Amino acid sequence: MLVYTLKRLGLALLVTFAVSVLSFALLYLSGDPAAAIAGETANADDIEAVRLHYGLDRPLVVQYGEWMFNAVRGDFGESYYFKLPVSQLVAERLSVTMLLGICGISFALLTAVPLGVAAAVRPNSLVDRIALFLSVMGQAMPSFWFGLVLIVLFSIKLRVLPPSGSDSWQNFVMPTIVLGYYAMPAIMRLTRAGMLDVLGADYVRTARAKGAGEFRVMFKHALRNAIIPVVSLAAVQMGFMLGGSIVVESIFALHGAGYLAWESIGRNDLPTVQALILVFSMFYIVFTFLSDLLNAWLDPRMRVG
Amino acid sequence: MENILSVRGLTVDIPLASGTLHAVRGIDFDVKRGETLCVVGESGSGKSLTSLAIMGLLPKQAQRSARVLDFEGVDLQTASNRDMRKLRGDRISMIFQEPMTSLNPAYTIGDQLIEALLLHRKVPKSVARERAIELLEKVGITAAANRMKQYPHQLSGGLRQRVMIAMALMGEPDLIIADEPTTALDVTIQAQILRLLKDLQRELNMAMILITHDLGVVARVADKVAIMYAGEMVEAGSAAEVFTSPKHPYTRGLLNCIPVPGKTAVGEHLGSIPGIVPSLIGDVAGCAFRSRCDEATAQCASDIPVRISPAGHLYRCVHDYDRSASLSVNQPKSGEA
């Protein structure tokens, strides 16, 4: 288990390094950073002065090293637009995104797992068909379209939920559904497939032979085994959703980190964009790493020798 | 002594795309307390389905019917799911053919053993734990307290089957059904496990149905023997009678295949009678053995009589093999009866 953890950790660090190089490179890929800072009215001398002031004339490796060194300490520089430390901006917005992510994954798990179990218990039944229909819909509908449908339905027609903003829990209802529904199909189908597989297993028959009731057989004996890959999928999805919240937060004008990213791209606010890319990638990397650990921890065959 | 289990006319049908598979076709038997019934028959003859039918654990699509299916006064056909659940693991236990996959990989041996008792008795967990350790020791597992903390994948097949046996004993069952408990194991371990089962059965005075391919095992442990062929019980009786005067041509064929020290190679399969079992899909008429039988006649395609000796030795064949050989033996007895 220790060796496994170290291997996974090594891999995670490697990916982190690659991502950090990429987000650093963004500064140069989008044109001359000195010109961007100096603004549109600046002449060549102004730009040169800015270049010297920000140390943009030094070798790239040195600049990357400095940027990375600061980033690790939580210093991503100053936002071009807000003239505030980027770290402060991001931290404020991140809590909204995290809350949305947690709500989204909970919504996905709470609908997908029971539905997947019910579908597996009676394959080809009505429940199974409904589950299949919902999951195909979930995959076919783009998030932004589904979001707009919800806004039309609940905010404009029924007037029960606010279409945008992030002031109350009501603002989170639709974003949670949209984000959760995005993750639901994969979780549902993995649960269904896993349960179908496990329900035919000899140890499930053993549980019945012991005198265990149907509920206990389903949840204690079958689901416990079928859920292992589902949990690790959910962890990966969670990382993905935190990054993927850009779309959802933009539709509902939910003031989270995703919305900030969308705004900052429009404002050419490079330090903020860089920081957000790094943060979103880190979420993805951390949750993938966690998923591997969870997988090993839930499966005794991996956990103990 | 009272029968613990009485079975009459048990059938199991499985609907398939190509027709109905008549996997078990009207079998009868009884088991008494303290008695071992060995069920013998080649692969696919319906042995596992018979035991699952008693347990009420048949695959969903399978259909069971019987004239009598009685366990100590409880009619297993009309018993509710709840009543069946109460019987399973408490009064009737089963040990399966596949020790490698019959334990849940996600829980420790201890958890699984303890659960078997807690499902049926309101006892503190510590009591269940003690009983589990005691039983693990009884089935020959050393350092039992440590084994309790281990997961199935940490144990060998032989140890897992011992755990399964201990688990089957947790509720002190009246009847234990062991479905080829040793076929998946090493030859050296097979004998140990069977001896263990037999000893436990005697010690706890349980009834046991032991399903096996191995006639050598039968000769050592059986009180009664039932020979199954293509879903039917073609011959049944006390072990002594079936071994000393087998009647049905299939039984005689099987007994001729018993390994002879020095002649039979290790691992060679029994029951190597030439020919194949007919399909049991759709209507089956006449003796299913006739395509392989040396003694078959034209009558074998019609209904086959069941012949029962006064001592309860039964077989199904158009020939009456008792007439000459057993007349003198049986007559005085039938006079008494």
Ligand SMILES: Nc1ncnc2c1ncn2[C@@H]1O[C@H](COP(=O)(O)OP(=O)(O)OP(=O)(O)O)[C@@H](O)[C@H]1O
């Ligand atoms: N779930 C099922 N669906 C369809 N056919 C089945 C099913 N279970 C068993 N059968 C068929 O029923 C017949 C009897 O099966 P059973 O498992 O009782 O045989 P067995 O005597 O236990 O054989 P073995 O010695 O190989 O364990 C076989 O032909 C088998 O293919």
Ligand code: SF4
């Ligand atoms: S009934 Fe006929 S075919 Fe069947 S065992 Fe007897 S003699 Fe052979």
Ligand SMILES: [Mg+2]
């Ligand atoms: Mg079998």
